[in-house]
Amino acid sequence: MIIMSKEKAKLEGNNVRKIREGLLMSKAELARRAGVSVLTIDRVEKGMACRMDTKRKIILSLGLQLSDRDKVFQKDA
Numbered sequence: 001m002i003i004m005s006k007e008k009a010k011l012e013g014n015n016v017r018k019i020r021e022g023l024l025m026s027k028a029e030l031a032r033r034a035g036v037s038v039l040t041i042d043r044v045e046k047g048m049a050c051r052m053d054t055k056r057k058i059i060l061s062l063g064l065q066l067s068d069r070d071k072v073f074q075k076d077a
Helices: 016-022 027-034 038-045 052-061 066-072
Strands: none
Touching: 016 027, 016 038, 016 066, 027 038, 027 052, 038 052, 052 066
16 A cells, blocks of 8 residues: 655646657656656656756657647646
């Protein structure tokens, strides 16, 4: 059984996995290109919150422009 802490992680919808798989790119390759850990990519793909800088690195590493951010990450509510 997994015990959740009192602070639950904020979940954010995104298309990182869909885009990455569409590019036939592994999590490890995306992590290497973005300069982050594979664990970070895994967490982002599961919808956990991440820093703006991490989002920027992921967007650019997917070969997209920063103006495409809404295609990758949903707008904050």
